[in-house]
Amino acid sequence: MVRDGKLVTVVACGHRRTFLALAVAGWLLVKALTPLRRGVGVAWRYGLANIARRGRDSVVQIVAFGLG
Numbered sequence: 001m002v003r004d005g006k007l008v009t010v011v012a013c014g015h016r017r018t019f020l021a022l023a024v025a026g027w028l029l030v031k032a033l034t035p036l037r038r039g040v041g042v043a044w045r046y047g048l049a050n051i052a053r054r055g056r057d058s059v060v061q062i063v064a065f066g067l068g
Contacts, residue, residue: 019063026062030055 002008030052037048051058 015067019067022063022066023059026059026066027055029062030058 033048033052037045037052040048
């Protein structure tokens with residue numbers, strides 16, 4: 001039983017905002033990897049390409065780690 005509805009609302013809104021901020025930041029980081037792939041070595045290029053290729057999964061991981 002929750003006795004303070006305002007506290008629940010504030011915590012839920014904070015959680016939602018944090019989730020959205022992490023999702024946007026993760027998406028921007030994944031998109032920023034594309035120009036970086038050109039100026040690095042072969043191993044880095046494959047690693048960054050893998051992150052960019054699985055962009056949605058990478059964003060989900062960033063959000064999960066951030067919320068954890």
